Amino acid sequence: KEDEKVGPLVATATVLMAMLGLLAGVLMAATASWGVSLIHEVPDRREAVNAVYAMALAMPFIVLTSGFRGILEARDAFGIINLIRLPMGLFTFLGPLAVVLYAQPARLDYIAWILVAGRVIACGVHGYYAWRVLPRERIIFTWKANLLKPLSVSGGWLTVSNIVSPFMGYVDRFVIGAIVSASAVAYYATPQELVTKLWIVPGALTAVLFPAFATQMARRDEQTWVLFGKAVYWLFMALLPLTVALSLFAHDLLVLWINSAFADQSTGLMRVFAIGILINCLAHVPFTLIQSAGAARLTALAHLIELPLFLGALWWLTSVHGILGAAIAWLLRMTLDAFLMFILCSPLLGRSVKSIFSIKVFALGFLALLGFSGSMISSLNIRIVWMFLMIFALAWPAMISWQSFRSRSI
Structure with missing residues (x-):
């Protein structure tokens, strides 16, 4: 029944997750060339590196999506989660398939960018519904510095x-x-x-x-x-x-x-x-x-x-x-x-x-x-x-x- 604490908790956690997602994306982009160099017999290394860059861009959205889904789960909004998950799951397979069938040439980085677009959309949809299930708490959707320590310990x-x-x-x-x-x-x-x-x-x-x-x-x-x-x-x-x-x-x-x-x-x-x-x-x-x-x-x-x-x-x-x-x-x-x-x-x-x-x-x-x-x-x-x-x-x-x-x- 401590509803007044939910808004600040969600706000602070969301900012932290966005920062972690950005950090992960930057690290992935910085090590893209090195990571690809570890794999033998890559037909087109430039194409593979570009694919990693695309995934690096998606990282903040992927991390935030997990947080928004956690809000929906805490509210028992499993129907909404499944309604989002079904089309996005299909897109994960059908999007790359469309690139393979219709793009000339069918490049790995094109497939990666299609998947990134799906992750960005998924993040936006999850965020919209997460906001809707917090009608009372969002009026105090504020940053609280004193929540950093408990969030960092458990989240760490x-x-x-x-x-x-x-x-x-x-x-x-x-x-x-x-x-x-x-x-x-x-x-x-x-x-x-x-x-x-x-x-x-x-x-x-x-x-x-x-x-x-x-x-x-x-x-x-x-x-x-x-x-x-x-x-x-x-x-x-x-x-x-x-x-x-x-x-x-x-x-x-x-x-x-x-x-x-x-x-x-x-x-x-x-x-x-x-x-x-x-x-x-x-x-x-x-x-x-x-x-x-x-x-x-x-x-x-x-x-x-x-x-x-x-x-x-x-x-x-x-x-x-x-x-x-x-x-x-x-x-x-x-x-x-x-x-x-x-x-x-x-x-x-x-x-x-x-x-x-x-x-x-x-x-x-x-x-x-x-x-x-x-x-x-x-x-x-x-x-x-x-x-x-x-x-x-x-x-x-x-x-x-x-x-x-x-x-x-x-």
Whole structure:
């Protein structure tokens, strides 16, 4: 009910984020030529550098968009967020496609500028609706210097994670480009991009969970543990069939999407990514809980621990095993990250680590392992049957859980 504090808080945070976005853009532009020089076999370096300049210009708008979306989420305006996200998500793919189809020549920097235009528009739309959901507070939309310290402390730890985590998410491609070749990046990045689109599922869930967790943690509500368990369980039940299907039919999907030669190179990678994305999506729930409890320092420290371990494993495995080694390093990072997130959230929930990793968790893990093992079957027909058996095996516990939920609700 402290509405009078919201306006100054939003104003001060927005100015800080704009400054951080500008700083990031300047650093990106200043290191554009150096960054591109690290990649081997770039057909047109000038074109690539211009693309980085375009992305540098977009940085302030990207950072501000995150802040405006946070205001909408805090107001539970998820309908507005989704109405913005849908067309902008389509534009992210259709805009570059239009450049490839109609621009002569189809240049990388042209594609980058199209994406920048989309980010600028998205920022403007998010800002407009963020302003509209703050009707009472915007009359005191003023800068408050005394808010700088608390924002900088909490935001500083958040920024560590928001820098280190994306860096680890993309550094593997640069390492492949440096050790193997730029063409090998395509075999690696294409199945990875396809599989990681499943981040949409936990992203939508955790956007709703964050304010719910924050409220329950502030009240020390014991129902937080119940909500946490349900979120992890149903996320697992929703994603396991999808990830198993991506693994079982990886070669067939890549043949349909691109061609057989490409599929031969990337099938093994896609299967590794399918396992990793399931593990990583589940880690979004404890990560969100930790953030909502105001303990961003824990996740930042976890990511700082992961960074040198991942970089060392990535360089060594890529040097020895090529792009498959890079994929294995990525899977190991996903596993370590999930393990740390669940460990770190247990004291916040008032639970022991043993209760987090219960017999039920190991049983579901064994079921997942069994499902992914079907990828070794060569016959397409048997793999289809295997997929149906997996769905049937999941349907039974899901129905029991749903009936139990309905009975309690009634």
